[in-house]
Amino acid sequence: MKFPNTLLVSASCLMAIACSPAERFYQPQTAVPEKPWSGTSGKWGGYSERKLSDDKLEIQFTGYNQPAPSGCAYFCKVRAAERSVLDGHWYFYGAEPSTTQNIQESNFPTRVIPGRYEDVPTVEWVKGPNGQAEPINVFQAVWIPPQTIPAHAEVNTVNSARMTINYEGHGKKHDAAAILRAAEGGAQKVGKVKIDPQVEAQLKAR
16 A cells, blocks of 8 residues: 655666667557547557468558658568568569558547556665765655546547569569568667568578
């Protein structure tokens, strides 16, 4: 149980490490936000694919507010490279990914957030073994009163990139191995992409 003004001494310095876009969003698409929605989540979006024929596929990457269309296009191309290797091809063909950005408005009803205690980090100075002042990290339980959030609307963007690829030589030629090695090395600002284990094994054996 938490009590007001209870001080808890931190055993270590806590640091929040933000995940890169690649770590948060590069994944198969298994979930979309339920309306009404706002913000972003690492659970939403990702890549999907659709087989058009024996040698032609459509790859898509969708982000909800994040990643931006350019990030979706990059992840779409990385997935196209993965898919081609899984299909036994080190090269694939097709135009660069095309992107779209659609606006969605979500209307939120009035809601009340119950009152609660939250641990707020502070620094306190204590006397050290030699009499000198030393800082320590502590957390103070502070009461946050109930809040009423009025009805409001949020504007969100659904970003998407789409790419049709083939293995028959139609269109621009793409080197799957080069794309994947660059993605693993974090060549783009989105961070290092975690490649499919089967694809990674083939890359190492190549």
